[in-house]
Amino acid sequence: MVLSVLRVARYFHEVLEVSIHPLDAKKFCSKEVLQVSPSIGFLVPIYTYSMSTSQSLICVQGFHSGTSLSSINSNGKPESKESMSSCEDRTCSLSVQSTPDIEKKYVHRVYDAIAPHFSATRFAKWPKVAEFLNSLRPGSIILDAGCGNGKYLGFNPNCFDIGCDISPHLIDICARRGHEVMVADAVNLPYRDNFGDAAISIAVLHHLSTEMRRRKAIEELIRAVGKGGLVLITVWAREQEDKSLLTKWTPLCHKYDEEWISPSSSPLRNSSTMKLESIPEADENCHRGAKESNHVHNQTTEDEQESKDAAVVASVSPGISEDCLSTSIDQNEAQQEYFVPWHLPYHRAEISGASASALASGLAKKDDKKGAMVYNRYYHVFVEGELQSLVSGIDNAVIVDQFYDKSNWCIVLEKL
Amino acid sequence: MRLLTHNMLSCNIKGVSNGFPLRLEAEKWVEKEVELNADFLRGIFPKIEWKALAGAARALGYNELPDEADASMLDADDFLRRFHHALLELHVEEGALVCPETGRRFPINKGIPNMLLHEDEV
Numbered sequence: 202m203v204l205s206v207l208r209v210a211r212y213f214h215e216v217l218e219v220s221i222h223p224l225d226a227k228k229f230c231s232k233e234v235l236q237v238s239p240s241i242g243f244l245v246p247i248y249t250y251s252m253s254t255s256q257s258l259i260c261v262q263g264f265h266s267g268t269s270l271s272s273i274n275s276n277g278k279p280e281s282k283e284s285m286s287s288c289e290d291r292t293c294s295l296s297v298q299s300t301p302d303i304e305k306k307y308v309h310r311v312y313d314a315i316a317p318h319f320s321a322t323r324f325a326k327w328p329k330v331a332e333f334l335n336s337l338r339p340g341s342i343i344l345d346a347g348c349g350n351g352k353y354l355g356f357n358p359n360c361f362d363i364g365c366d367i368s369p370h371l372i373d374i375c376a377r378r379g380h381e382v383m384v385a386d387a388v389n390l391p392y393r394d395n396f397g398d399a400a401i402s403i404a405v406l407h408h409l410s411t412e413m414r415r416r417k418a419i420e421e422l423i424r425a426v427g428k429g430g431l432v433l434i435t436v437w438a439r440e441q442e443d444k445s446l447l448t449k450w451t452p453l454c455h456k457y458d459e460e461w462i463s464p465s466s467s468p469l470r471n472s473s474t475m476k477l478e479s480i481p482e483a484d485e486n487c488h489r490g491a492k493e494s495n496h497v498h499n500q501t502t503e504d505e506q507e508s509k510d511a512a513v514v515a516s517v518s519p520g521i522s523e524d525c526l527s528t529s530i531d532q533n534e535a536q537q538e539y540f541v542p543w544h545l546p547y548h549r550a551e552i553s554g555a556s557a558s559a560l561a562s563g564l565a566k567k568d569d570k571k572g573a574m575v576y577n578r579y580y581h582v583f584v585e586g587e588l589q590s591l592v593s594g595i596d597n598a599v600i601v602d603q604f605y606d607k608s609n610w611c612i613v614l615e616k617l
Numbered sequence: 618m619r620l621l622t623h624n625m626l627s628c629n630i631k632g633v634s635n636g637f638p639l640r641l642e643a644e645k646w647v648e649k650e651v652e653l654n655a656d657f658l659r660g661i662f663p664k665i666e667w668k669a670l671a672g673a674a675r676a677l678g679y680n681e682l683p684d685e686a687d688a689s690m691l692d693a694d695d696f697l698r699r700f701h702h703a704l705l706e707l708h709v710e711e712g713a714l715v716c717p718e719t720g721r722r723f724p725i726n727k728g729i730p731n732m733l734l735h736e737d738e739v
C-alpha cells in the first residue's frame with residue numbers, strides 16, 4: 202500500500218484533480234515531470250497515488266514541453282488534449298526550447314562522439330533533395346537547419362548556403378570544408394524573420410522527442426524564410442522499406458523512461474513503483490501490447506522533461522512487470538520511439554578519443570564481435586500523415602508537395 | 618563568419634525584442650577573395666539591413682560602405698565591389714556577437730559562431 206504524499210509547492214497552473222478508483226491506481230502511470238526553472242522559481246509537485254478510497258491523482262495542467270498531459274480519467278485512459286490548448290499557448294513555449302535529457306544524451310552526445318565516422322558515411326545525395334535544391338532560383342539563400350556534416354551545403358553552386366547544427370564537431374567538419382555554418386538549435390533558430398529563400402531539414406525532426414518541439418522546429422523554418430519561400434523536410438518513416446531494419450532498433454520501453462527523468466533528481470522516488478523489467482539487448486524484442494505501449498508512449502514522449510532540483514515524480518508504468526508482453530514488431534503498430542544503433546569501429550573510436558568516457562558513462566557498449574562501439578541514437582520515427590498533421594495548425598504555410606522516398610516521409614511547404 | 622551571415626543573426630533569448638543587429642567584436646578576421654556575382658548581389662540587396670552591414674564592416678576596419686544605400690546604387694560597379702567585399706570577403710575568425718539588449722556574448726571561434734542558449738535563456 203502506497204501512502205500518498207501530495208506535496209505541491211508553488212505552481213502557476215491550475216491543478217486538475219481526477220478521482221480514480223483505488224483499484225485502478227496501481228495501473229496508472231502518473232509520471233509528471235516538470236522542469237524546474239530557477240528563474241521562475243517554482244518547485245515541482247510530486248504525484249503519487251494511494252490505495253485509500255478517495256485518493257486523487259493530481260496532474261498539473263499545462264506544464265511545459267508536454268503537449269499531451271497525462272491526466273487520467275477513471276478508466277485509466279489519458280484525457281483528451283483539448284483542455285490543454287490554452288495553457289500550451291501561454292506557457293508551454295517556455296520549455297519547448299529546452300533540450301530534454303534523452304536528446305542531450307542520445308542525440309547530441311552521440312553525434313559528437315561519432316562525428317568523423319558519421320561524416321565519412323554521409324556522402325550520397327538523395328535525388329529528391331538534390332532535385333529540390335536544383336530547382337531553386339539562382340542567388341537563393343538556402344538555410345540548412347541540422348546540416349550535419351554539410352552534405353548539402355554548396356550543392357547548388359548558384360545559391361548561398363548557411364548551415365547550422367547542434368553538434369560542434371559536425372560543424373567543425375563543415376567549416377573545414379569552407380562552408381558558412383554555426384552551432385545552433387533547430388528548435389530556436391538565431392535568425393531574423395524572412396531572410397532565407399528556402400530552407401531544408403533533412404533527417405532532423407525525428408531526433409526531437411516531443412510533438413511540440415517538432416512543430417516548433419517547423420515553425421522556425423517557416424519563420425526564417427521569406428514569403429514564397431520553400432521548406433523541404435524529410436524524416437525517417439515508421440514504414441521502412443526494409444522491414445528487417447526495425448529488428449535492429451530498440452523500441453523504447455520503460456527502462457528508458459529513466460532517461461527522460463534525470464537520474465540525479467530523485468531522492469524521493471518511490472522505488473516500489475519503479476520496478477522495471479530488465480530489458481534485453483537491442484537484438485531481442487522488448488514490446489508491450491499495443492494498447493499499453495500506446496498509453497505509455499504518449500506518456501513518455503510528451504511528458505518528459507529533466508527536473509533538476511525537483512523533488513521527484515513517482516513513475517508508475519502501467520502493469521509493467523506483469524503485462525509486459527512479448528509481441529512481434531509487426532503487431533506493435535503504435536511504436537514510434539526507438540534507439541537506433543550506430544556502430545563506431547574500434548579504430549575510429551580511438552581516433553575520436555571518445556570511447557573511454559563513453560563506456561564509463563554508459564553512453565556506448567562494446568561489441569567485440571563487430572569490433573565496434575555501439576551508440577544508441579534516439580529517434581521518433583514518423584507515420585504516414587504525421588508530418589501533415591504537424592503542419593495542419595500552421596496558418597502561414599501550405600503544403601505544396603508530399604511524398605515517400607526511400608523510407609522517409611517528405612514534405613515541401615511554401616510560406617504564405 | 619561572413620557579414621552576410623551576421624546580417625541574418627539575431628539574439629533569440631526568451632523575451633528579447635531588440636536582438637538585432639548583434640554587435641560585432643572581432644579579434645581576428647581575414648580577407649578571402651571570391652568572384653563577384655552582380656546578379657547575386659542585386660538579388661540579395663533587398664534583404665540586407667544596410668546599417669547593420671555598414672556597422673559590422675566598420676567594426677572590421679572597412680569604412681568604404683556608404684551610411685545608407687538604395688537599389689539604384691547597384692548599377693555602379695564601384696558600389697557593387699564594395700558591397701561584395703563587405704558582404705562576402707571579410708571573414709571573422711575569432712570574436713563575439715553581442716546582444717544589444719542583454720549584452721549576452723555569442724562567441725565566434727575558428728569562424729564559427731556558437732548561438733546556443735543556456736537552459737535559463739530559453
